Amino acid sequence: MSKNGGKPELVGLLGSAWTLKARWALKSQEVKYNFIPYSPIFGAYWLRYKSGKWSGQLTTPILFTPNDGVLFESFDIAQWADDHGNTASTPSLFPADKVEDIRRWNEASDTALYFARAQVYKLLAQNRAARVSLLPPFMKALGPLADAVSSWMLWQFSSKYADTTSTASIDKTRAVLKSLRAAIEENNGYVLGSFTYADITMAVAVQVVAPVGPPFTKLSDDRREDLTNHELQAEFGDLLTWRDAIFQKHFPKCASVLAAAAV
Structure with a gap:
């Protein structure tokens, strides 16, 4: 509490x-x-x-x-x-008649994000500088020890999420993204016809294709490029456009959030 x-x-x-x-x-x-x-x-x-x-x-x-x-x-x-929202004028993210549909879309989002997380772990395993950059500032100057700690951290996370990583796949992710495309084409640009938590969870899921850009991220262009899945980008570039529009229209302007990779 x-x-x-x-x-x-x-x-x-x-x-x-x-x-x-x-x-x-x-x-x-x-x-x-x-x-x-x-x-x-x-x-x-x-x-x-x-x-x-x-x-x-x-x-x-x-x-x-x-x-x-x-x-x-x-x-x-x-x-x-x-x-517990503080304004009565803000539309509900969970309309009563859509809660179960939103729950299913949230599960679909997780399916894509499990694959994204597995790809991030793969990148970190191959990139010492990226691993060390995740450490607290006072640990980054420890030389070889910093590398050892960052490797240990990666192993801890990889072990923790081994069950979901083992079931993650690009084919499952592609199926989720195809379902998203069909839904927004059918429902006037929103997953369920109006802005709900389904749009939030799926806009975040599209990070599996490529991270959102400025002003919604602090990632460098090089790091965003590293985290871009070019195979998915070639097939689902339209969903990046949709995702960016959802961020532009509905992401709170006051929110200080690092919208980055799934880790």
Whole structure:
């Protein structure tokens, strides 16, 4: 439970697609919250203590709410944000008659993002500089030790998500993207006919093709190029255009979110 004056606290991993989904929903519904960047090197035991989850897999984002306990999934966080928004004029991200459809699209988004995450791990395994860049600033100057720590971190993450990585594939991802294309063609540019959380979760999923560009990211052009899947880009360039339009129209202008790769 949040103890910060009744304001919810979101713990998330910078650069995480799932954290991005949660932050977008909270900002979209004008929920005021504090963001706590999660450090997997030093933060695991602290987060277990804070959340009370001492066994099982612990992933971020996690939302500590003032009165509704702890929420462990970005989908649940988004629904909570929808119920606790600070403006009556903001349309619901979860219209009652579309909740189950939104849930299915969220699962489809995860399918694509599991593949994206596997591709990021592959890139990091091959690129020492990229691995070390993810370390806290004081650790980057440790020379060979920094490389060893970054390699250990990558192994930890790879092991943690081995079950989803083993089922990830470009064919499953391609099927998800084809379904998205059909939906937005049929529903006037939105997944379900109007802007909902389905559009948020699928716009984030299109990161599997290529990361969104400025002003929504702090990634360098070179890093964005590294994370671009050129095979998917050739087939789904139209979805990048759609994704960019969703960001331009619906991503909260005040949101300070690093919309990057799925890690």
